[in-house]
Amino acid sequence: MLTADVIVFATPVYCYGMCGQMKTMLDRSNPLISAPYRFRDIYLLATAAEEETHTVDGTVTGLQGWIDCFEQAQLAETVFAGGVTSVGDIQGHPALNQAYEMGKHC
Ligand SMILES: Cc1cc2nc3c(=O)[nH]c(=O)nc-3n(C[C@H](O)[C@H](O)[C@H](O)COP(=O)(O)O)c2cc1C
Known part of the structure; x- marks a missing residue:
């Protein structure tokens, strides 16, 4: 993390x-x-x-609290995949393409 150009965190919402x-x-x-x-x-x-997109709000708030400790860093983008409960549910989800596009410019 110390020498990373960008950081991408991934988490389920719990x-x-x-x-x-x-x-x-x-x-x-x-x-x-x-x-x-x-x-x-x-x-x-x-x-x-x-x-619902607000489902991720608490996760963003928690991460933002950590990012706020780093004056030169900012949360650039969040990709949220809702409606995912079982193995395979993510297949074909629009968030996958969103993450792919995000990866091209981050
Ligand atoms: C302990 C626990 C808490 C969860 N809490 C939420 C929640 O607050 N809101 C929600 O939409 N889904 C919730 N989920 C569902 C997960 O976010 C979702 O199924 C996720 O894709 C699971 O990822 P995983 O297989 O890596 O655990 C919860 C699941 C678990 C196991």
């Missing part, structure tokens, strides 16, 4: 927030704040069972 693994990783990345980190743009990929 209880309207990020998953525990991602939260632990962000918490343990605290030493980066005072380090010469290179990243500027941060991207978020998230899935959830519910389809």
Whole structure:
């Protein structure tokens, strides 16, 4: 993460927030704040069972709280895939193309 040009986080939405693994990783990345980190743009990929776009809001807020610690970084884009509960549900989801297009310019 210290030498990354961009960072892309991916998480399922759990209880309207990020998953525990991602939260632990962000918490343990605290030493980066005072380090010469290179990243500027941060991207978020998230899935959830519910389809409403506000389902991801709590996850974005949690990540934004971490990003706010990095003066030179910002959340550039979020790709949200709602309606995903079982293996294979993501196939053909419009969010896949959105993530692909995002990847071309990030
Ligand atoms: C513990 C837990 C909490 C969840 N909480 C939510 C939720 O708050 N809102 C929602 O829409 N989906 C929720 N889901 C559904 C998942 O976000 C969704 O099915 C996701 O695609 C699962 O990814 P995974 O297979 O990596 O766990 C939850 C699933 C689990 C297991």
